[in-house]
Amino acid sequence: MVDIKNTKVTIYDVASEADVSLATVSRVLNYPEKVKPATRERVLEAIRKLGYRPNAIARGLASRKSTTVALIVPDVSRASVAEMINGVVDIARKYDYTVILKVTNSEPDVEEDIWQEVFAAQVDGIIYLNDELQEHNIKQIKSSDVPVVLCNVGVDDPTIACVSIDFEKAFYEATQSLINKGLKDILLVSTRSAYYVNSFKERGYINAMKEANLEPNIVRTSGRLVVNYPFFIDYLKNHKPEAALVVRDSIAVSMINAASEVGIKIPDELEIISFQNTKYAKMSRPTLSSIDNPIYDIGAVSMRLLTKLMNNEPIENLNVVLPHNIIWRNSTKN
Known part of the structure; x- marks a missing residue:
């Protein structure tokens, strides 16, 4: 058994003890009125039992009014991903947003932890690039409490915000x-x-x-x-x-x-x-x-679409399709 008194207790421990997500613990700490009374009491009881002391600086960051966006990508070594990030960041800078970059390395367990982390950080929106999209990823997007835009991935679902070519x-x-x-x-x-x-x-x-x-x-x-x-x-x-x-x-x-x-x-x-x-x-x-594939534009338009969603602006179509063309060079005959 772990001696709690001699171990630094983290928000992960509280979430495990209360059998809730990191996001729920974070909401109890910062916005308790938004959590169901029974769940809130379970989390508070876990905090008391474990002797958890939330970091005052972290709580201050979570409660500040500036807009924070999480950018979740599978890999940053690809040239296309780097260019997409540039597009996202350039538009975010215009709105004075903070962008948090999270890299999953295409590992499902890592990705699950990252989703929990960004929810716990109470980000205002998420831009999500996942080349290996599965049904459970779609459910994750639909159940998110904050707006999510799929970047460089198109889906046959008009209720999911996405930006890509055809x-x-x-x-x-x-x-x-x-x-x-x-x-x-x-x-x-x-x-x-x-x-x-x-x-x-x-x-x-x-x-x-x-x-x-x-x-x-x-x-x-x-x-x-x-x-x-x-x-x-x-x-x-x-x-x-x-x-x-x-x-x-x-x-x-x-x-x-x-x-x-x-x-x-x-x-x-x-x-x-x-x-x-x-x-x-x-x-x-x-x-x-x-x-x-106009990947810089895809990143930039994804950030603009997320801005509209975060600000509850009217949107005609959540599925944005950008134009493409073939650049002919020397690997093909004229």
């Missing part, structure tokens, strides 16, 4: 552009992980191929170079597609390098179109044709 349409159009050149053996390179947005990309590709009476061909690999590069080496030694659509720029660059290694000329023998139009597309040799 991923399905983008990949349909990109596939169609290759078909219109007379190409038939068109490969789609997707990911092994169940990224939510990739299901839309795959749907667009499949629809375009089937409309042209062509057989879809999807292969899956990791986003990690140490895995996808040898995968491409092996695949391209045994298969010779005429073209490939790739769901991420960094993966496409790895495919270009592997093609060069096995003697396949880009774009003469293999044309490649990628997605994102990040710095990797411009740095690649040859430069990479890519579907432009």
